[in-house]
Amino acid sequence: MTTPLTDSPAAALGQAVAAARAEVSPAWLAARRRIAWDAYEAMPMPSSQRDEDWRRTDIAALHPERFTPIDHVDAAVVDAMRAQRDGAAPTAAFVIDSPVAAPIEGADTLHAQGIIITTLEEAALVHPELVQRAFSSVRADESKFVALWNALWRGGVFVYVPRGVEALAPVWIAHPAGGDGHAVFPSTVVVLDEGAALTVIDAYASPTGPAALLSDAMVILSAARDARLDYNTVQQWGEGVWHIGLQRAVLDANAKLRFMGVTLGARLQKVWWEVLLEGVGSEADVLGICFGDGTQHFDHQSLQAHVGPETRSNLLLKVAVRDHARSVYGGMIDVAPTAVHADGYVANRNLLLSQGAKADSIPRLEIRANDVKCGHGATAGHVDADQRFYLMARGVPPEEASALIVRGFMDDVLDRIPHRGFAELAGTLLDAEIAGGSVTGVAAQAS
Amino acid sequence: MSQTVLSISGLRATVEGKEILKGVDLQVAQGEIHALMGPNGSGKSTLAYTLMGHPKYVVTGGSVTFGGEDLLPLTADARARLGLFLCFQYPTAIPGVSTVNFLRAALRAQGKEMPAREFLNRLSTEMKELKIDESFRSRYINDGFSGGEKKRMEILQLAMLRPKLAILDETDSGLDVDALRTVADGVMRLCGPDMGVLVITHYPRILEHLHPDRVHVLHDGRVVTSGGADLARQIEREGYEPILGTAVAATA
Ligand SMILES: Nc1ncnc2c1ncn2[C@@H]1O[C@H](COP(=O)(O)OP(=O)(O)O)[C@@H](O)[C@H]1O
Ligand SMILES: [Mg+2]
Numbered sequence: 001m002t003t004p005l006t007d008s009p010a011a012a013l014g015q016a017v018a019a020a021r022a023e024v025s026p027a028w029l030a031a032r033r034r035i036a037w038d039a040y041e042a043m044p045m046p047s048s049q050r051d052e053d054w055r056r057t058d059i060a061a062l063h064p065e066r067f068t069p070i071d072h073v074d075a076a077v078v079d080a081m082r083a084q085r086d087g088a089a090p091t092a093a094f095v096i097d098s099p100v101a102a103p104i105e106g107a108d109t110l111h112a113q114g115i116i117i118t119t120l121e122e123a124a125l126v127h128p129e130l131v132q133r134a135f136s137s138v139r140a141d142e143s144k145f146v147a148l149w150n151a152l153w154r155g156g157v158f159v160y161v162p163r164g165v166e167a168l169a170p171v172w173i174a175h176p177a178g179g180d181g182h183a184v185f186p187s188t189v190v191v192l193d194e195g196a197a198l199t200v201i202d203a204y205a206s207p208t209g210p211a212a213l214l215s216d217a218m219v220i221l222s223a224a225r226d227a228r229l230d231y232n233t234v235q236q237w238g239e240g241v242w243h244i245g246l247q248r249a250v251l252d253a254n255a256k257l258r259f260m261g262v263t264l265g266a267r268l269q270k271v272w273w274e275v276l277l278e279g280v281g282s283e284a285d286v287l288g289i290c291f292g293d294g295t296q297h298f299d300h301q302s303l304q305a306h307v308g309p310e311t312r313s314n315l316l317l318k319v320a321v322r323d324h325a326r327s328v329y330g331g332m333i334d335v336a337p338t339a340v341h342a343d344g345y346v347a348n349r350n351l352l353l354s355q356g357a358k359a360d361s362i363p364r365l366e367i368r369a370n371d372v373k374c375g376h377g378a379t380a381g382h383v384d385a386d387q388r389f390y391l392m393a394r395g396v397p398p399e400e401a402s403a404l405i406v407r408g409f410m411d412d413v414l415d416r417i418p419h420r421g422f423a424e425l426a427g428t429l430l431d432a433e434i435a436g437g438s439v440t441g442v443a444a445q446a447s
Numbered sequence: 448m449s450q451t452v453l454s455i456s457g458l459r460a461t462v463e464g465k466e467i468l469k470g471v472d473l474q475v476a477q478g479e480i481h482a483l484m485g486p487n488g489s490g491k492s493t494l495a496y497t498l499m500g501h502p503k504y505v506v507t508g509g510s511v512t513f514g515g516e517d518l519l520p521l522t523a524d525a526r527a528r529l530g531l532f533l534c535f536q537y538p539t540a541i542p543g544v545s546t547v548n549f550l551r552a553a554l555r556a557q558g559k560e561m562p563a564r565e566f567l568n569r570l571s572t573e574m575k576e577l578k579i580d581e582s583f584r585s586r587y588i589n590d591g592f593s594g595g596e597k598k599r600m601e602i603l604q605l606a607m608l609r610p611k612l613a614i615l616d617e618t619d620s621g622l623d624v625d626a627l628r629t630v631a632d633g634v635m636r637l638c639g640p641d642m643g644v645l646v647i648t649h650y651p652r653i654l655e656h657l658h659p660d661r662v663h664v665l666h667d668g669r670v671v672t673s674g675g676a677d678l679a680r681q682i683e684r685e686g687y688e689p690i691l692g693t694a695v696a697a698t699a
Contacts, residue, residue, distance in 0.1 A: 385502070390539040393499050394553035394604065395527035404552060408543025408587070415543075 017069060018151045028132065029124050032140045036150030039141030046144055056328040056360055057270050057299040062242050067183035067214040069152060073098045074178030074207070080442040081174040081205050088421035089201060092170040093117060097186055099154045109168050115198075117171060120156025120187050130160055134189045134220045137250045137276065145244045149185050149216045156187030161196035161227075170199035170419070177206040177213050177237070186217040186245070192227035192255075199230040201422055205265075208441035210240040215266075217245030223255035225279060230258045232422045236429065237265035238441030239294065245271045253279030253308065260417050261317075262426045263290035263298055264433055265440035270299040277304070277311035277339075287417065288317040289410045289426065291433045292325030292357075296440075299328040304346060306339035306372075315346045318413050320406050321357035331363040335372050342372040350380035351409050353402065403434045452477045452612050452643055453498075457509035459668075460497045467493040469668035470509065475612065475661075478640040482654055482679060483647045485665035486687050491647045492536055494665065495616045499533040500526050514611060528557050530611030534601040534618045536647075540589040546600070549588045550607050557608060573606040577633050594621040602633045609637070614645045619653035631656030651683040666691050 018037040022030040044050075048058040078096055082105075085094050093107035095117055107117050116127065124131045140150040157173045175186035188202050206213055215237060223229045229249070237243055243266040249257050261273060275284040290298050298321075304313040319327045333344040350359035363376035383405050391401035410430055417423035433440070453475040460468040467490045475481050485491055497504040498511065500523035511518040513529055521529070541549070550570065554560050561569070574581065577599045589597050598618050605613050615634065619627055631653055638644050646657055654662070654676070662678040663670045664687070672678070672690055682690065 386539045387541045389501055392523040393533050395524050395556040396552050397524050404544055411543040
């Protein structure tokens with residue numbers, strides 16, 4: 001049988017590819033991939049007309065079947081990404097999410113500690129119980145793009161830190177893409193056992209330029225009792241990229257997550273940042289910055305799900321949009337009846353740098369427990385005229401005054417990032433965005 | 448007789464459609480200390496903002512030259528680069544912008560950049576003089592500062608930027624006796640042949656420290672009388688009423 005997705009001659013996203021993926025997978029994963037593919041086919045594309053979740057994000061122009069799964073690594077992009085690692089976290093192991101074998105660099109120290117760093121594909125074969133534990137938090141068919149990812153992901157990165165081990169160096173994961181018309185399925189799975197500690201930097205990048213690419217991404221973070229995970233991610237796709245991704249963390253008792261997201265690139269991005277605070281006393285601090293210009297469209301959806309008692313979460317996303325860029329934010333704090341004494345806060349602050357830029361913000365609370373402390377806040381405004389005048393009165397030209405104010409608005413977040421090297425990288429990338437017009441992605445030639 | 452650095456003649460300005468400055472005339476010679484006094488609401492801050500180029504204050508008549516250049520067509524940043532400085536009555540907080548980064552950006556913009564070491568040494572020295580704690584270097588500019596801390600931070604910027612003319616808008620208000628002395632000493636240390644000062648105040652107290660060459664009284668958007676330091680002492684003794692009474696009578 002042919003599938004509706006193979007109507008274009010260039011199309012390679014289809015049943016054949018899905019079947020080929022299933023073939024090289026262990027039985028449990030092959031079954032999951034088949035369920036996912038069937039679900040993907042059965043589900044309609046999300047619609048801004050029909051689906052409340054997509055009401056403000058229109059992907060009518062996105063046709064997944066026109067993209068071919070990438071089968072190579074773009075060396076120039078990887079070099080640019082490695083250079084960022086060298087500057088921001090020179091001791092970090094460097095792992096490339098690749099459809100073909102790629103050596104893991106600088107991981108000797110971590111390997112010596114018993115930490116597993118390998119491809120997700122390899123892990124699914126060798127450590128099926130660990131991968132299954134992580135996958136159990138994401139249903140193969142929970143949405144159109146989650147199903148597509150489940151059916152077609154390849155390569156991927158898997159990290160496991162054993163009980164009581166505190167990693168001596170960070171892990172830097174690079175998800176590169178390049179060329180034109182390709183689809184990538186970036187995959188990060190991190191499992192921390194009891195009392196383990198790790199810092200991860202998860203980076204997405206493609207060359208600067210209008211090349212059309214589709215990124216359907218998945219991040220699954222799992223922290224067992226008392227584990228501490230410092231997760232940082234930076235999205236630096238080029239201007240023609242569609243980026244849709246789910247980043248979900250599950251925390252057991254007293255586990256602590258520090259999450260930092262930096263969103264700069266892509267034509268359109270829709271991501272879900274979700275934290276499931278399942279264990280008693282677990283905590284999550286989620287921070288994010290986003291800078292958009294040109295006609296970029298960003299959609300961040302966050303979920304702080306308090307399930308365990310005494311859980312605490314705090315989320316702050318700061319967005320600056322210029323030109324005709326647009327930001328959509330939806331944030332939910334969901335407190336289950338079991339989550340007594342939960343403490344949650346969600347805030348989204350938007351800075352509008354042009355008359356044509358727009359930001360919508362809808363934080364929500366759903367509280368089904370007693371004796372909780374929860375709140376939300378959202379603001380949107382233009383650059384403050386008095387602040388600008390104050391800087392100008394000291395000789396600073398107007399454009400630079402605005403840039404300083406934008407940078408200051410963001411530094412309030414960057415100053416709170418535990419990994420200072422990553423914070424500095426984020427600041428540098430942000431400065432380039434503020435100064436550089438509507439260009440995103442890394443300076444690299446597609447090979 | 449030294450050269451005139453600031454020359455204002457017949458300056459008229461409106462705020463939100465309302466005329467506040469109704470023909471101000473004032474000359475300040477290079478390196479001199481002038482005081483601008485006047486009751487609340489007479490237009491002193493309006494004059495300061497108008498001179499600095501705040502976009503809300505619209506000039507409707509008159510002229511202003513600074514160092515011989517026509518000031519009025521210039522944006523605020525260009526005025527600052529010519530050497531005009533305003534100590535704000537209510538300094539603005541800019542969360543996220545640290546004092547150090549702010550000062551570096553300002554010095555760079557004014558072509559007064561210096562090597563990092565020299566900059567930090569000078570900053571350290573000036574902060575000690577003004578009794579500002581080292582921790583303020585990395586604090587966001589004016590963010591959560593007390594009234595007195597903000598005023599000292601304004602003088603710190605003045606000390607780092609060394610303009611030709613500093614307008615101090617009620618820098619004395621809200622300061623206790625010790626803080627007032629620190630701030631006044633700071634200003635006195637800086638002014639001289641290279642830097643003149645226009646002190647805006649409605650209390651003569653700060654003038655005991657600053658010893659103005661000239662004192663002007665602004666009332667209802669006009670300079671109604673000018674004199675020497677004894678004019679300030681007269682105001683201290685008798686208030687504005689006798690002066691304004693005669694001034695109003697004179698113009699009537
Ligand atoms: N931004 C403004 N908007 C409206 N009215 C203003 C504004 N600034 C000043 N004014 C008015 O202008 C007059 C002079 O104010 P100001 O210059 O602040 O006086 P002073 O500094 O001498 O106390 C007052 O009547 C005040 O209400
Ligand atoms: Mg005033």
